[in-house]
Amino acid sequence: MKFNSLFSIKNVLVTLFVVSIVNNVNNIDAIPLISRDSSDGKWVFVGKTGVSAMHLTLIRPTKVLIIDKAGINPEALISNGKYAYSTLYDLTTNTYRVLSLHTNTFCSAGAYLANGTMVETGGAEDTAGEKNGFQSVRLIDGCDDGKCDWLEFPYELDSARWYNTMTTLPDGRVFNLGGSIKACAINRKDIENPTYEFFPKEDKKGQKIQFLEDSFPFNLYPTVIVLPGPKGQNWLFLAANKKAQIWDFVTKEVVKHLPDIPGGPRTYPLTGTGALIPLTYENNYKSEIIVCGGGTDMKDRNAPAENTCERIDLSEKDPQWDEDEFGPKMKTGRLMPDVIHMPDGKLLYVNGAGTGMAGWDKKATGKNPRLHTAGLPTRNPLLYDPKAKKGSRWSKFAEDPIIRVYHSSATLVPDGTVFVAGSNPNRYYCGMDQCEHPTEHRAETFIPPYLLNGVPKPTITKVAGHSKLNGDDAIPVTYEQKFSVSVDLDSSDPVFTASLSHMGFVTHSQHMSARVVKIKVENVQKSDSGYTMDVTMPPNSNIFPPGRHNYLFILNKGTPAKSAVELHVQL
Ligand SMILES: [Cu+2]
Structure with missing residues (x-):
């Protein structure tokens, strides 16, 4: 009660402050860093990433691994005087440590093994004194010790891969799909690589997959999602261009051809994004996919972005795509959206553009204005509630x-x-005042409304008997395990829910391996400083693949605890 009244006073003060600025400048858009009210969310500039965040992944509870491409980067140097293209960003100090890479990571991919090692593969041509990265495998681990760095194996992949997709499999290995053997504006027959391979390697060399032939030429950075189901199912959802299918990664056979995705191609350079609808034990982990946005014409940089989302329920006998708008009412066209699987079971879309296609600027060495292939940046986050009725699923934020x-x-x-970072449609480094869309090194935090609504946030103090949380070791748990969680919370009427989240490896609107699963909470008991409860892990690794870099979120009335806790989910 006390907290709520304090909060509303704070809201009033913020509102008055905003109103006074508005009166001064007569333009609310001139107030970039203060949201208009708590239901809008809030953007905060937090620091600089040192290299532009073309790829990123949360590698420790307080560390984000940032990867750019090899090339000119006046912002950060490796100790040998070369330009850096990877850093480790610390979320607590908002500073970065430079990491050392020597094979070009330009448009590569990544996923975690079940033991917690990050596997990053593929890339592009040698440049700026760095080796080519087409067949490179790069490993990194243990990133809390102030010393960890990349280990590189330049010719470890079976074949060259640029714009490939990687995914952590239910058996703890990593699947690596597609790409091309050269950088390009759109895939071509002379450079395509319609094959897949595994890490660690199988006995056989990389093998062909018909799906990538069927989805040519819009088959770069295909969508790959492990499908929930019974133990031993081994199914992947694959999507590229307008094609989608279910494919078995053990038998290597098509399980089901799905209907074509309505609208235009949804893949690079007409980049949209696919996601697994947040899973929940309440409907026995029903398998649904949503594909949103993209471009409509790869020859016209002014063509409006795709303004639809298509959703399919794979638990049905004869699954069909169901069309929805992308954004509330106004049908927001969006190319290159990033999709975030939120711990409250919703999907948040950020970043992107309203026209054109993904790709470099066209006159990279010319003077201003450089010609960008995409325009009308889409700057408002969109929140999708998959449980709401069609027509009221979307909210739009600051x-x-x-x-x-x-x-x-x-x-x-x-x-x-x-955590939002990166943006660089420029072939070469382009400073802040030199380009309409410069090489962006600034990082921001978007604070969603669920953290601004005044609901008291729990503090997780103990998980499965461990009170040292988010330390060197993630807390070991396994499938079907029921374990106790303690939270500090000053509230007499909490409503607890819990979810398990993997944030994935993020690049080019692909959130590789990302997913969120709502798990069961029961036996809530009052304790001295808060509450204890039991939570139950999902039944198998198809629902949530194994590994560390997985987080337990406890929420009170939909508002997450002050920090989620890293788990090591073991087979
Ligand atoms: Cu790229």
Whole structure:
């Protein structure tokens, strides 16, 4: 009660402050860093990433691994004087440590093994004194010790991969799909690589997959999602261009051809994004996919972005795509959206553009204005509630003060906020005043409304008997395990829910391996400083693949705890 009244006073003060600025400048858009009210969310500039965040992943509870491409980067140097293209960003100090890479990561991919090692593969041509990265495998681990760095194996992949997709499998291995053997504006027959391979490698060499032939030429950075189902199912959802299918990664056979996705191609350079609808034990982990946005014409940089989302329920006998608008009422066209799987079971879309296609600027060495292939940056986050009725599923939040177009990225972090960084549609480094869409090194936090609504946030103090949380070791748990969670919370009427989240590896609107699963909470008991409760892990690794870098969120009335806790989910 006391907290709520304090909160509303704070809201009034914020409102008055905003109104006074508005009166001064007569333009609410001139107030970039203060949201108009708590239901709008809030953007906060937090720091600089050192290298532009073309790829990123939450590698420790307080560390975001940032990866750019090899090339000119006056912002950060490796100790040998070369330009850096990877850093480790610390969410607590908002500073970065430079990491050392020597094979070009330009448009590569990543996923975690079940043991917690990050596997990053693929890339592009040698440049700026760095080796080519087409067949490179890069590993990194243990990133809390102030010393960890990349280990690189330049020719470890079976074949060259640029714009490939990787996914953590239910058996703890990593699947690696597609790409091309050269950088390009759109895939071509002479450079395509319609194959897949595994890490660690199988006995056989990389093998062909018909799906990538069927979805040519819009088959770069295909969508790959592990489908929930019974133990031993081994199914992946694959989507690219307008094609979608269910494919078995053990038998290597098509399980089901799905109907074509309505609208235009949804894949690079007409980049949309696919996501697994947040899973829940309440409907026995029903398998649904949503594909949103994209471009409509790859020859016209002014063509409006795709303004639809298509959703399919794979638990049905004869699944069909069901069309919805992308954004509330006004049908927001959006190219290159980033999708964040939120711990409250919703999907948040950030970043992107309203026209054109993904790709470099066209006159990279010319003077201003450089010709960007995408325009009208889409700066308002959109929240999708999959449980709501069609027509009332979308909310729209405060505008991002920073433009985030091609090569931008975003991830959920353990405090329930969204870390947003990157944006660089320029072939070469382009400074802040030199380009309409410069090489962006600024990072922001988006604070969603669920953290601003005054609901008291729990503090998780103990998980499965462990009170040292988010330390060197993630807390080991396994499937079907029921374990106790303690929280501090000063509230007499809490409503607890819990979810398990993997934030994935993020690049080019692909949130590889990302998912969120609502798990059961029971036996809530009052304790001295808060509450204890039991939570139950999902039944198997198809519902939530194994590994660390997985987070337990406890929510009170939909508001997440001050920090989620890292788990090591073991087979
Ligand atoms: Cu790229």
